[in-house]
Amino acid sequence: MIQYPHGYELPEKMPIVYEASLDFPWNDTIELIYTSAPESPGFIWLFGQGVVGQIEHMFCLLGHRKTRMKDAKKSTIFNDYIAFLCHLSQELEFEDKLTIVNGEKIVNSVARYNPQYHQTINKPRYFLCFVTTIRNMAYLVDEWYEYHRRVGFDHLIIYDNNSTDGLGKLFVNRTDLEIIRWPWRRSQHQAYTHALLFTRDRCVWTLFSDLDVFIFPRSSNSVRSVIQNQATSDIAQISFKLLRMSHENLVECFNASITETYIHRKQLPDAWDKSPSAAVITSLAVPIHRIHTASLLKPYKSITLSSDIAYGVHYSDRCWKQYFLQKVVGRTGVKDWIVPRTVNILHPSENWQKLSKAATIKDTEFRDFKRKIMRMPMPKPVLFR
Incomplete structure:
Protein backbone atom coordinates (compact mmCIF):
# COMPACT_ATOMS: atom_id res chain seq x y z
CA MET A 1 0.00 0.00 0.00
CA ILE A 2 1.19 3.54 -0.76
CA GLN A 3 0.68 6.20 1.88
CA TYR A 4 -1.03 9.45 0.83
CA PRO A 5 -1.78 12.75 2.55
CA HIS A 6 -4.43 12.83 5.32
CA GLY A 7 -3.92 9.13 6.03
CA TYR A 8 -5.76 7.79 2.96
CA GLU A 9 -4.37 4.74 1.22
CA LEU A 10 -4.70 3.60 -2.38
CA PRO A 11 -3.87 0.12 -3.63
CA GLU A 12 -0.89 -0.04 -5.97
CA LYS A 13 -3.09 -1.86 -8.51
CA MET A 14 -6.54 -0.30 -8.58
CA PRO A 15 -9.34 -2.59 -9.80
CA ILE A 16 -11.79 -1.33 -12.40
CA VAL A 17 -15.32 -1.15 -11.02
CA TYR A 18 -18.30 -1.20 -13.38
CA GLU A 19 -21.84 0.02 -12.86
CA ALA A 20 -23.87 -2.74 -11.21
CA SER A 21 -26.52 -2.63 -13.93
CA LEU A 22 -24.00 -3.25 -16.71
CA ASP A 23 -24.06 -6.98 -17.49
CA PHE A 24 -21.37 -6.74 -20.17
CA PRO A 25 -17.65 -5.75 -20.04
CA TRP A 26 -16.75 -2.34 -21.40
CA ASN A 27 -16.16 -2.29 -25.11
CA ASP A 28 -15.25 0.88 -26.99
CA THR A 29 -17.43 -0.19 -29.93
CA ILE A 30 -20.59 -0.34 -27.81
CA GLU A 31 -22.94 2.61 -28.33
CA LEU A 32 -24.24 3.26 -24.83
CA ILE A 33 -26.94 5.46 -23.31
CA TYR A 34 -26.48 5.63 -19.56
CA THR A 35 -28.56 8.29 -17.84
CA SER A 36 -31.07 11.12 -18.30
CA ALA A 37 -31.98 14.55 -16.95
CA PRO A 38 -35.09 16.75 -17.29
CA GLU A 39 -35.31 19.66 -19.70
CA SER A 40 -38.34 21.95 -19.93
CA PRO A 41 -41.70 20.28 -19.16
CA GLY A 42 -42.35 17.47 -21.61
CA PHE A 43 -38.70 16.84 -22.62
CA ILE A 44 -35.70 14.91 -21.30
CA TRP A 45 -32.04 14.68 -22.26
CA LEU A 46 -30.40 11.26 -22.65
CA PHE A 47 -26.62 11.01 -22.19
CA GLY A 48 -24.26 8.55 -23.82
CA GLN A 49 -21.13 8.20 -25.88
CA GLY A 50 -19.73 6.58 -28.96
CA VAL A 51 -22.84 7.37 -31.00
CA VAL A 52 -21.71 8.23 -34.51
CA GLY A 53 -24.20 8.99 -37.25
CA GLN A 54 -26.52 11.62 -38.69
CA ILE A 55 -29.20 13.21 -36.53
CA GLU A 56 -31.82 12.90 -39.25
CA HIS A 57 -31.41 9.11 -38.96
CA MET A 58 -31.75 9.08 -35.17
CA PHE A 59 -34.94 8.61 -33.18
CA CYS A 60 -35.87 8.46 -29.51
CA LEU A 61 -37.16 5.17 -28.12
CA LEU A 62 -38.73 5.68 -24.69
CA GLY A 63 -40.38 2.53 -23.45
CA HIS A 64 -42.19 1.16 -26.51
CA ARG A 65 -42.75 4.52 -28.22
CA LYS A 66 -40.48 5.73 -31.03
CA THR A 67 -40.51 9.48 -31.67
CA ARG A 68 -38.48 11.92 -33.73
CA MET A 69 -35.50 13.44 -31.90
CA LYS A 70 -35.77 17.16 -31.17
CA ASP A 71 -32.02 17.84 -30.85
CA ALA A 72 -28.62 16.19 -30.33
CA LYS A 73 -25.28 17.59 -29.17
CA LYS A 74 -21.80 16.52 -30.24
CA SER A 75 -18.73 16.24 -28.06
CA THR A 76 -16.36 19.19 -28.46
CA ILE A 77 -13.41 16.75 -28.54
CA PHE A 78 -14.57 13.59 -30.31
CA ASN A 79 -16.76 13.34 -33.40
CA ASP A 80 -19.63 11.58 -31.65
CA TYR A 81 -22.96 12.52 -30.12
CA ILE A 82 -23.19 12.66 -26.32
CA ALA A 83 -26.63 14.19 -25.55
CA PHE A 84 -30.06 13.64 -27.10
CA LEU A 85 -33.22 15.68 -26.51
CA CYS A 86 -36.42 13.61 -26.55
CA HIS A 87 -40.14 14.23 -26.07
CA LEU A 88 -41.26 12.77 -22.73
CA SER A 89 -44.22 10.48 -23.30
CA GLN A 90 -47.05 10.39 -20.74
CA GLU A 91 -47.36 6.66 -21.39
CA LEU A 92 -44.01 5.86 -19.77
CA GLU A 93 -43.96 3.58 -16.74
CA PHE A 94 -41.40 3.19 -13.97
CA GLU A 95 -38.24 1.34 -15.16
CA ASP A 96 -39.09 1.65 -18.89
CA LYS A 97 -35.89 1.71 -20.98
CA LEU A 98 -34.74 5.10 -22.32
CA THR A 99 -32.63 4.92 -25.47
CA ILE A 100 -32.32 5.99 -29.10
CA VAL A 101 -32.46 4.33 -32.50
CA ASN A 102 -29.41 5.09 -34.65
CA GLY A 103 -30.29 4.19 -38.22
CA GLU A 104 -31.59 0.63 -37.92
CA LYS A 105 -29.82 -0.07 -34.61
CA ILE A 106 -31.32 0.21 -31.13
CA VAL A 107 -28.51 1.60 -28.97
CA ASN A 108 -27.63 -0.32 -25.81
CA SER A 109 -28.89 1.51 -22.72
CA VAL A 110 -28.78 1.22 -18.94
CA ALA A 111 -30.97 4.34 -18.48
CA ARG A 112 -34.40 3.67 -16.99
CA TYR A 113 -37.38 5.96 -16.43
CA ASN A 114 -38.04 7.16 -12.89
CA PRO A 115 -40.76 9.86 -12.73
CA GLN A 116 -39.14 11.39 -9.63
CA TYR A 117 -36.12 12.36 -11.75
CA HIS A 118 -38.23 14.17 -14.35
CA GLN A 119 -40.32 16.48 -12.21
CA THR A 120 -39.67 20.08 -11.22
CA ILE A 121 -37.70 20.09 -7.98
CA ASN A 122 -39.26 22.41 -5.40
CA LYS A 123 -36.24 22.57 -3.12
CA PRO A 124 -34.21 25.53 -1.85
CA SER A 233 -28.02 41.81 -15.99
CA ASP A 234 -26.56 40.49 -19.26
CA ILE A 235 -23.59 38.49 -17.84
CA ALA A 236 -24.34 34.80 -17.27
CA GLN A 237 -20.81 33.36 -17.16
CA ILE A 238 -17.68 34.46 -15.30
CA SER A 239 -14.33 32.81 -16.04
CA PHE A 240 -11.35 32.57 -13.68
CA LYS A 241 -7.85 32.31 -15.13
CA LEU A 242 -5.81 29.44 -13.64
CA LEU A 243 -2.31 29.90 -12.23
CA ARG A 244 -0.42 26.58 -12.29
CA MET A 245 1.86 25.74 -9.38
CA SER A 246 4.85 23.44 -9.90
CA HIS A 247 5.48 19.93 -8.59
CA GLU A 248 9.14 20.94 -7.98
CA ASN A 249 10.38 17.52 -9.17
CA LEU A 250 9.09 15.77 -6.07
CA VAL A 251 9.19 11.97 -6.35
CA GLU A 252 8.00 11.12 -2.84
CA CYS A 253 4.63 12.45 -1.68
CA PHE A 254 4.71 14.55 1.48
CA ASN A 255 2.07 13.89 4.12
CA ALA A 256 0.96 17.53 3.96
CA SER A 257 -1.54 19.70 2.14
CA ILE A 258 -0.84 20.61 -1.48
CA THR A 259 -1.29 24.33 -0.79
CA GLU A 260 1.47 24.16 1.82
CA THR A 261 3.81 21.96 -0.24
CA TYR A 262 3.75 23.43 -3.75
CA ILE A 263 4.72 27.10 -3.53
CA HIS A 264 6.75 27.57 -6.73
CA ARG A 265 5.66 28.41 -10.27
CA LYS A 266 7.04 29.56 -13.59
CA GLN A 267 7.41 33.21 -14.48
CA LEU A 268 4.38 35.04 -15.81
CA PRO A 269 2.76 34.73 -18.30
CA ASP A 270 4.02 31.13 -18.73
CA ALA A 271 2.44 30.10 -15.42
CA TRP A 272 -1.13 30.70 -16.67
CA ASP A 273 -3.07 27.70 -18.00
CA LYS A 274 -4.47 27.97 -21.52
CA SER A 275 -8.05 27.33 -20.38
CA PRO A 276 -9.91 29.01 -17.48
CA SER A 277 -12.59 27.66 -15.15
CA ALA A 278 -16.03 29.21 -15.41
CA ALA A 279 -19.04 29.84 -13.17
CA VAL A 280 -22.33 29.98 -15.06
CA ALA A 310 -9.79 36.73 -8.66
CA TYR A 311 -8.20 33.65 -10.22
CA GLY A 312 -7.86 29.94 -9.63
CA VAL A 313 -4.71 28.30 -8.28
CA HIS A 314 -4.12 24.98 -10.06
CA TYR A 315 -2.12 22.21 -8.38
CA SER A 316 -2.25 19.79 -11.30
CA ASP A 317 1.40 18.72 -11.25
CA ARG A 318 2.04 17.13 -7.89
CA CYS A 319 4.42 14.41 -6.70
CA TRP A 320 5.29 11.61 -9.13
CA LYS A 321 3.26 8.83 -7.49
CA GLN A 322 0.04 10.84 -7.56
CA TYR A 323 0.69 11.97 -11.12
CA PHE A 324 1.41 8.41 -12.24
CA LEU A 325 -1.74 6.98 -10.67
CA GLN A 326 -4.01 9.69 -12.08
CA LYS A 327 -2.51 10.25 -15.53
CA VAL A 328 -1.30 6.74 -16.37
CA VAL A 329 -3.26 4.22 -14.29
CA GLY A 330 -6.38 6.36 -13.78
CA ARG A 331 -6.88 7.18 -17.46
CA THR A 332 -7.52 3.64 -18.64
CA GLY A 333 -8.76 4.74 -22.05
CA VAL A 334 -6.65 7.84 -22.76
CA LYS A 335 -2.90 8.06 -22.21
CA ASP A 336 -1.06 11.34 -21.93
CA TRP A 337 1.99 9.62 -23.39
CA ILE A 338 3.28 6.14 -24.23
CA VAL A 339 4.88 4.75 -21.06
CA PRO A 340 8.33 3.17 -21.62
CA ARG A 341 9.25 0.04 -19.67
CA THR A 342 11.80 1.97 -17.61
CA VAL A 343 9.06 4.19 -16.17
CA ASN A 344 6.90 3.03 -13.26
CA ILE A 345 5.43 4.33 -10.02
CA LEU A 346 8.88 4.51 -8.44
CA HIS A 347 10.84 5.82 -11.45
CA PRO A 348 9.70 9.07 -13.13
CA SER A 349 10.11 9.77 -16.82
CA GLU A 350 12.34 12.46 -18.27
CA ASN A 351 9.22 14.46 -19.12
CA TRP A 352 8.45 14.69 -15.42
CA GLN A 353 11.53 16.81 -14.76
CA LYS A 354 10.80 18.95 -17.85
CA LEU A 355 7.32 19.83 -16.53
CA SER A 356 8.80 22.00 -13.78
CA LYS A 357 11.63 23.52 -15.81
CA ALA A 358 12.05 27.18 -14.93
CA ALA A 359 9.55 26.88 -12.06
CA THR A 360 11.73 28.86 -9.70
CA ILE A 361 9.44 31.72 -8.65
CA LYS A 362 8.35 31.38 -5.04
CA ASP A 363 4.70 32.40 -4.67
CA THR A 364 3.05 32.13 -1.25
CA GLU A 365 0.30 34.71 -1.75
CA PHE A 366 -2.51 32.18 -2.03
Whole structure:
Protein backbone atom coordinates (compact mmCIF):
# COMPACT_ATOMS: atom_id res chain seq x y z
CA MET A 1 0.00 0.00 0.00
CA ILE A 2 1.19 3.54 -0.76
CA GLN A 3 0.68 6.20 1.88
CA TYR A 4 -1.03 9.45 0.83
CA PRO A 5 -1.78 12.75 2.55
CA HIS A 6 -4.43 12.83 5.32
CA GLY A 7 -3.92 9.13 6.03
CA TYR A 8 -5.76 7.79 2.96
CA GLU A 9 -4.37 4.74 1.22
CA LEU A 10 -4.70 3.60 -2.38
CA PRO A 11 -3.87 0.12 -3.63
CA GLU A 12 -0.89 -0.04 -5.97
CA LYS A 13 -3.09 -1.86 -8.51
CA MET A 14 -6.54 -0.30 -8.58
CA PRO A 15 -9.34 -2.59 -9.80
CA ILE A 16 -11.79 -1.33 -12.40
CA VAL A 17 -15.32 -1.15 -11.02
CA TYR A 18 -18.30 -1.20 -13.38
CA GLU A 19 -21.84 0.02 -12.86
CA ALA A 20 -23.87 -2.74 -11.21
CA SER A 21 -26.52 -2.63 -13.93
CA LEU A 22 -24.00 -3.25 -16.71
CA ASP A 23 -24.06 -6.98 -17.49
CA PHE A 24 -21.37 -6.74 -20.17
CA PRO A 25 -17.65 -5.75 -20.04
CA TRP A 26 -16.75 -2.34 -21.40
CA ASN A 27 -16.16 -2.29 -25.11
CA ASP A 28 -15.25 0.88 -26.99
CA THR A 29 -17.43 -0.19 -29.93
CA ILE A 30 -20.59 -0.34 -27.81
CA GLU A 31 -22.94 2.61 -28.33
CA LEU A 32 -24.24 3.26 -24.83
CA ILE A 33 -26.94 5.46 -23.31
CA TYR A 34 -26.48 5.63 -19.56
CA THR A 35 -28.56 8.29 -17.84
CA SER A 36 -31.07 11.12 -18.30
CA ALA A 37 -31.98 14.55 -16.95
CA PRO A 38 -35.09 16.75 -17.29
CA GLU A 39 -35.31 19.66 -19.70
CA SER A 40 -38.34 21.95 -19.93
CA PRO A 41 -41.70 20.28 -19.16
CA GLY A 42 -42.35 17.47 -21.61
CA PHE A 43 -38.70 16.84 -22.62
CA ILE A 44 -35.70 14.91 -21.30
CA TRP A 45 -32.04 14.68 -22.26
CA LEU A 46 -30.40 11.26 -22.65
CA PHE A 47 -26.62 11.01 -22.19
CA GLY A 48 -24.26 8.55 -23.82
CA GLN A 49 -21.13 8.20 -25.88
CA GLY A 50 -19.73 6.58 -28.96
CA VAL A 51 -22.84 7.37 -31.00
CA VAL A 52 -21.71 8.23 -34.51
CA GLY A 53 -24.20 8.99 -37.25
CA GLN A 54 -26.52 11.62 -38.69
CA ILE A 55 -29.20 13.21 -36.53
CA GLU A 56 -31.82 12.90 -39.25
CA HIS A 57 -31.41 9.11 -38.96
CA MET A 58 -31.75 9.08 -35.17
CA PHE A 59 -34.94 8.61 -33.18
CA CYS A 60 -35.87 8.46 -29.51
CA LEU A 61 -37.16 5.17 -28.12
CA LEU A 62 -38.73 5.68 -24.69
CA GLY A 63 -40.38 2.53 -23.45
CA HIS A 64 -42.19 1.16 -26.51
CA ARG A 65 -42.75 4.52 -28.22
CA LYS A 66 -40.48 5.73 -31.03
CA THR A 67 -40.51 9.48 -31.67
CA ARG A 68 -38.48 11.92 -33.73
CA MET A 69 -35.50 13.44 -31.90
CA LYS A 70 -35.77 17.16 -31.17
CA ASP A 71 -32.02 17.84 -30.85
CA ALA A 72 -28.62 16.19 -30.33
CA LYS A 73 -25.28 17.59 -29.17
CA LYS A 74 -21.80 16.52 -30.24
CA SER A 75 -18.73 16.24 -28.06
CA THR A 76 -16.36 19.19 -28.46
CA ILE A 77 -13.41 16.75 -28.54
CA PHE A 78 -14.57 13.59 -30.31
CA ASN A 79 -16.76 13.34 -33.40
CA ASP A 80 -19.63 11.58 -31.65
CA TYR A 81 -22.96 12.52 -30.12
CA ILE A 82 -23.19 12.66 -26.32
CA ALA A 83 -26.63 14.19 -25.55
CA PHE A 84 -30.06 13.64 -27.10
CA LEU A 85 -33.22 15.68 -26.51
CA CYS A 86 -36.42 13.61 -26.55
CA HIS A 87 -40.14 14.23 -26.07
CA LEU A 88 -41.26 12.77 -22.73
CA SER A 89 -44.22 10.48 -23.30
CA GLN A 90 -47.05 10.39 -20.74
CA GLU A 91 -47.36 6.66 -21.39
CA LEU A 92 -44.01 5.86 -19.77
CA GLU A 93 -43.96 3.58 -16.74
CA PHE A 94 -41.40 3.19 -13.97
CA GLU A 95 -38.24 1.34 -15.16
CA ASP A 96 -39.09 1.65 -18.89
CA LYS A 97 -35.89 1.71 -20.98
CA LEU A 98 -34.74 5.10 -22.32
CA THR A 99 -32.63 4.92 -25.47
CA ILE A 100 -32.32 5.99 -29.10
CA VAL A 101 -32.46 4.33 -32.50
CA ASN A 102 -29.41 5.09 -34.65
CA GLY A 103 -30.29 4.19 -38.22
CA GLU A 104 -31.59 0.63 -37.92
CA LYS A 105 -29.82 -0.07 -34.61
CA ILE A 106 -31.32 0.21 -31.13
CA VAL A 107 -28.51 1.60 -28.97
CA ASN A 108 -27.63 -0.32 -25.81
CA SER A 109 -28.89 1.51 -22.72
CA VAL A 110 -28.78 1.22 -18.94
CA ALA A 111 -30.97 4.34 -18.48
CA ARG A 112 -34.40 3.67 -16.99
CA TYR A 113 -37.38 5.96 -16.43
CA ASN A 114 -38.04 7.16 -12.89
CA PRO A 115 -40.76 9.86 -12.73
CA GLN A 116 -39.14 11.39 -9.63
CA TYR A 117 -36.12 12.36 -11.75
CA HIS A 118 -38.23 14.17 -14.35
CA GLN A 119 -40.32 16.48 -12.21
CA THR A 120 -39.67 20.08 -11.22
CA ILE A 121 -37.70 20.09 -7.98
CA ASN A 122 -39.26 22.41 -5.40
CA LYS A 123 -36.24 22.57 -3.12
CA PRO A 124 -34.21 25.53 -1.85
CA ARG A 125 -31.84 26.92 -4.46
CA TYR A 126 -28.23 27.53 -3.44
CA PHE A 127 -26.63 30.72 -4.68
CA LEU A 128 -23.21 29.25 -5.56
CA CYS A 129 -22.21 25.61 -6.23
CA PHE A 130 -18.95 23.92 -7.23
CA VAL A 131 -19.05 20.88 -9.58
CA THR A 132 -16.06 18.62 -10.24
CA THR A 133 -15.30 15.13 -11.56
CA ILE A 134 -12.69 12.91 -9.90
CA ARG A 135 -11.27 9.41 -9.74
CA ASN A 136 -9.31 8.24 -6.67
CA MET A 137 -8.55 11.70 -5.29
CA ALA A 138 -10.20 11.46 -1.86
CA TYR A 139 -6.98 12.64 -0.23
CA LEU A 140 -7.63 16.11 -1.73
CA VAL A 141 -11.30 16.46 -0.80
CA ASP A 142 -10.92 17.65 2.82
CA GLU A 143 -8.87 20.74 2.05
CA TRP A 144 -10.85 21.55 -1.12
CA TYR A 145 -14.16 21.27 0.74
CA GLU A 146 -13.15 23.18 3.88
CA TYR A 147 -11.60 26.04 1.91
CA HIS A 148 -14.36 26.57 -0.64
CA ARG A 149 -17.14 26.48 1.93
CA ARG A 150 -15.39 29.35 3.71
CA VAL A 151 -15.04 31.52 0.60
CA GLY A 152 -18.73 31.45 -0.25
CA PHE A 153 -19.61 28.16 -1.98
CA ASP A 154 -22.89 26.88 -0.56
CA HIS A 155 -22.93 23.37 -2.04
CA LEU A 156 -20.23 21.17 -3.59
CA ILE A 157 -20.95 18.31 -6.01
CA ILE A 158 -18.51 15.55 -6.97
CA TYR A 159 -19.09 13.29 -9.98
CA ASP A 160 -17.25 10.14 -8.88
CA ASN A 161 -15.70 8.34 -11.86
CA ASN A 162 -15.39 4.84 -10.34
CA SER A 163 -13.15 5.70 -7.38
CA THR A 164 -11.88 2.77 -5.32
CA ASP A 165 -10.43 4.82 -2.43
CA GLY A 166 -13.53 4.96 -0.20
CA LEU A 167 -14.67 8.42 -1.32
CA GLY A 168 -18.39 7.78 -0.71
CA LYS A 169 -17.89 6.40 2.79
CA LEU A 170 -15.41 9.05 3.88
CA PHE A 171 -17.71 12.00 3.16
CA VAL A 172 -21.17 10.51 3.47
CA ASN A 173 -22.36 12.69 6.38
CA ARG A 174 -21.73 16.14 4.90
CA THR A 175 -25.05 17.63 3.79
CA ASP A 176 -23.39 20.36 1.73
CA LEU A 177 -21.18 17.87 -0.17
CA GLU A 178 -22.99 15.69 -2.72
CA ILE A 179 -21.38 12.69 -4.44
CA ILE A 180 -22.92 11.40 -7.69
CA ARG A 181 -21.67 8.04 -8.97
CA TRP A 182 -20.59 8.46 -12.58
CA PRO A 183 -18.79 5.26 -13.66
CA TRP A 184 -18.43 5.89 -17.39
CA ARG A 185 -14.99 6.47 -18.88
CA ARG A 186 -14.11 9.48 -21.02
CA SER A 187 -17.34 11.22 -20.06
CA GLN A 188 -16.42 14.54 -18.45
CA HIS A 189 -18.33 16.38 -21.19
CA GLN A 190 -21.42 14.36 -20.33
CA ALA A 191 -20.98 14.74 -16.58
CA TYR A 192 -20.71 18.52 -16.80
CA THR A 193 -23.60 18.69 -19.27
CA HIS A 194 -25.68 16.58 -16.87
CA ALA A 195 -24.68 18.98 -14.07
CA LEU A 196 -25.88 21.98 -16.09
CA LEU A 197 -29.36 20.47 -16.01
CA PHE A 198 -29.09 18.87 -12.58
CA THR A 199 -28.16 22.15 -10.86
CA ARG A 200 -30.78 24.36 -12.53
CA ASP A 201 -33.23 23.82 -9.67
CA ARG A 202 -30.48 23.70 -7.04
CA CYS A 203 -27.99 26.47 -7.82
CA VAL A 204 -28.17 29.98 -9.25
CA TRP A 205 -24.46 29.95 -10.18
CA THR A 206 -22.44 26.77 -10.72
CA LEU A 207 -18.65 26.70 -11.09
CA PHE A 208 -17.10 23.83 -13.07
CA SER A 209 -13.48 23.06 -12.29
CA ASP A 210 -11.00 20.41 -11.20
CA LEU A 211 -10.67 19.25 -7.61
CA ASP A 212 -7.09 20.55 -7.46
CA VAL A 213 -8.19 24.12 -8.30
CA PHE A 214 -8.67 26.63 -5.47
CA ILE A 215 -10.54 29.82 -6.39
CA PHE A 216 -8.66 32.83 -4.97
CA PRO A 217 -10.81 36.01 -4.52
CA ARG A 218 -8.00 38.56 -4.35
CA SER A 219 -10.29 41.57 -4.11
CA SER A 220 -12.23 40.24 -1.09
CA ASN A 221 -12.56 37.22 1.19
CA SER A 222 -15.49 35.77 -0.76
CA VAL A 223 -15.94 34.26 -4.22
CA ARG A 224 -19.66 34.90 -3.80
CA SER A 225 -19.12 38.64 -3.38
CA VAL A 226 -16.79 38.68 -6.42
CA ILE A 227 -19.53 37.15 -8.56
CA GLN A 228 -22.20 39.45 -7.16
CA ASN A 229 -20.01 42.51 -7.84
CA GLN A 230 -19.01 41.48 -11.38
CA ALA A 231 -22.30 40.09 -12.68
CA THR A 232 -24.62 42.50 -14.48
CA SER A 233 -28.02 41.81 -15.99
CA ASP A 234 -26.56 40.49 -19.26
CA ILE A 235 -23.59 38.49 -17.84
CA ALA A 236 -24.34 34.80 -17.27
CA GLN A 237 -20.81 33.36 -17.16
CA ILE A 238 -17.68 34.46 -15.30
CA SER A 239 -14.33 32.81 -16.04
CA PHE A 240 -11.35 32.57 -13.68
CA LYS A 241 -7.85 32.31 -15.13
CA LEU A 242 -5.81 29.44 -13.64
CA LEU A 243 -2.31 29.90 -12.23
CA ARG A 244 -0.42 26.58 -12.29
CA MET A 245 1.86 25.74 -9.38
CA SER A 246 4.85 23.44 -9.90
CA HIS A 247 5.48 19.93 -8.59
CA GLU A 248 9.14 20.94 -7.98
CA ASN A 249 10.38 17.52 -9.17
CA LEU A 250 9.09 15.77 -6.07
CA VAL A 251 9.19 11.97 -6.35
CA GLU A 252 8.00 11.12 -2.84
CA CYS A 253 4.63 12.45 -1.68
CA PHE A 254 4.71 14.55 1.48
CA ASN A 255 2.07 13.89 4.12
CA ALA A 256 0.96 17.53 3.96
CA SER A 257 -1.54 19.70 2.14
CA ILE A 258 -0.84 20.61 -1.48
CA THR A 259 -1.29 24.33 -0.79
CA GLU A 260 1.47 24.16 1.82
CA THR A 261 3.81 21.96 -0.24
CA TYR A 262 3.75 23.43 -3.75
CA ILE A 263 4.72 27.10 -3.53
CA HIS A 264 6.75 27.57 -6.73
CA ARG A 265 5.66 28.41 -10.27
CA LYS A 266 7.04 29.56 -13.59
CA GLN A 267 7.41 33.21 -14.48
CA LEU A 268 4.38 35.04 -15.81
CA PRO A 269 2.76 34.73 -18.30
CA ASP A 270 4.02 31.13 -18.73
CA ALA A 271 2.44 30.10 -15.42
CA TRP A 272 -1.13 30.70 -16.67
CA ASP A 273 -3.07 27.70 -18.00
CA LYS A 274 -4.47 27.97 -21.52
CA SER A 275 -8.05 27.33 -20.38
CA PRO A 276 -9.91 29.01 -17.48
CA SER A 277 -12.59 27.66 -15.15
CA ALA A 278 -16.03 29.21 -15.41
CA ALA A 279 -19.04 29.84 -13.17
CA VAL A 280 -22.33 29.98 -15.06
CA ILE A 281 -25.99 30.75 -14.37
CA THR A 282 -27.14 27.26 -15.33
CA SER A 283 -30.70 28.31 -16.18
CA LEU A 284 -29.29 30.62 -18.90
CA ALA A 285 -26.93 28.06 -20.48
CA VAL A 286 -27.41 25.81 -23.49
CA PRO A 287 -27.42 22.19 -22.19
CA ILE A 288 -23.97 21.30 -23.50
CA HIS A 289 -20.75 21.93 -21.58
CA ARG A 290 -17.28 22.31 -23.07
CA ILE A 291 -15.47 21.17 -19.87
CA HIS A 292 -14.08 24.67 -19.29
CA THR A 293 -17.01 26.86 -20.33
CA ALA A 294 -20.68 26.61 -21.31
CA SER A 295 -22.57 28.04 -24.26
CA LEU A 296 -25.11 30.69 -23.29
CA LEU A 297 -28.58 31.56 -24.45
CA LYS A 298 -28.81 34.85 -26.36
CA PRO A 299 -28.29 37.71 -25.51
CA TYR A 300 -26.25 36.71 -22.45
CA LYS A 301 -22.47 36.95 -22.48
CA SER A 302 -19.30 35.81 -20.69
CA ILE A 303 -16.46 37.73 -19.09
CA THR A 304 -13.00 36.70 -17.88
CA LEU A 305 -11.89 38.30 -14.64
CA SER A 306 -8.66 40.20 -14.23
CA SER A 307 -6.22 38.37 -11.97
CA ASP A 308 -6.32 41.43 -9.69
CA ILE A 309 -9.93 40.53 -8.88
CA ALA A 310 -9.79 36.73 -8.66
CA TYR A 311 -8.20 33.65 -10.22
CA GLY A 312 -7.86 29.94 -9.63
CA VAL A 313 -4.71 28.30 -8.28
CA HIS A 314 -4.12 24.98 -10.06
CA TYR A 315 -2.12 22.21 -8.38
CA SER A 316 -2.25 19.79 -11.30
CA ASP A 317 1.40 18.72 -11.25
CA ARG A 318 2.04 17.13 -7.89
CA CYS A 319 4.42 14.41 -6.70
CA TRP A 320 5.29 11.61 -9.13
CA LYS A 321 3.26 8.83 -7.49
CA GLN A 322 0.04 10.84 -7.56
CA TYR A 323 0.69 11.97 -11.12
CA PHE A 324 1.41 8.41 -12.24
CA LEU A 325 -1.74 6.98 -10.67
CA GLN A 326 -4.01 9.69 -12.08
CA LYS A 327 -2.51 10.25 -15.53
CA VAL A 328 -1.30 6.74 -16.37
CA VAL A 329 -3.26 4.22 -14.29
CA GLY A 330 -6.38 6.36 -13.78
CA ARG A 331 -6.88 7.18 -17.46
CA THR A 332 -7.52 3.64 -18.64
CA GLY A 333 -8.76 4.74 -22.05
CA VAL A 334 -6.65 7.84 -22.76
CA LYS A 335 -2.90 8.06 -22.21
CA ASP A 336 -1.06 11.34 -21.93
CA TRP A 337 1.99 9.62 -23.39
CA ILE A 338 3.28 6.14 -24.23
CA VAL A 339 4.88 4.75 -21.06
CA PRO A 340 8.33 3.17 -21.62
CA ARG A 341 9.25 0.04 -19.67
CA THR A 342 11.80 1.97 -17.61
CA VAL A 343 9.06 4.19 -16.17
CA ASN A 344 6.90 3.03 -13.26
CA ILE A 345 5.43 4.33 -10.02
CA LEU A 346 8.88 4.51 -8.44
CA HIS A 347 10.84 5.82 -11.45
CA PRO A 348 9.70 9.07 -13.13
CA SER A 349 10.11 9.77 -16.82
CA GLU A 350 12.34 12.46 -18.27
CA ASN A 351 9.22 14.46 -19.12
CA TRP A 352 8.45 14.69 -15.42
CA GLN A 353 11.53 16.81 -14.76
CA LYS A 354 10.80 18.95 -17.85
CA LEU A 355 7.32 19.83 -16.53
CA SER A 356 8.80 22.00 -13.78
CA LYS A 357 11.63 23.52 -15.81
CA ALA A 358 12.05 27.18 -14.93
CA ALA A 359 9.55 26.88 -12.06
CA THR A 360 11.73 28.86 -9.70
CA ILE A 361 9.44 31.72 -8.65
CA LYS A 362 8.35 31.38 -5.04
CA ASP A 363 4.70 32.40 -4.67
CA THR A 364 3.05 32.13 -1.25
CA GLU A 365 0.30 34.71 -1.75
CA PHE A 366 -2.51 32.18 -2.03
CA ARG A 367 -1.08 29.94 0.69
CA ASP A 368 -1.05 32.86 3.12
CA PHE A 369 -4.63 33.81 2.15
CA LYS A 370 -5.79 30.22 2.66
CA ARG A 371 -4.22 30.11 6.13
CA LYS A 372 -6.23 33.19 7.10
CA ILE A 373 -9.49 31.90 5.62
CA MET A 374 -9.21 28.47 7.24
CA ARG A 375 -9.35 30.10 10.69
CA MET A 376 -12.82 31.44 9.88
CA PRO A 377 -15.94 29.51 10.99
CA MET A 378 -17.91 27.53 8.41
CA PRO A 379 -20.72 29.77 7.06
CA LYS A 380 -24.29 28.65 6.57
CA PRO A 381 -25.29 28.05 2.94
CA VAL A 382 -27.21 30.83 1.17
CA LEU A 383 -30.59 29.40 0.16
CA PHE A 384 -33.29 30.80 -2.12
CA ARG A 385 -36.80 29.49 -1.47
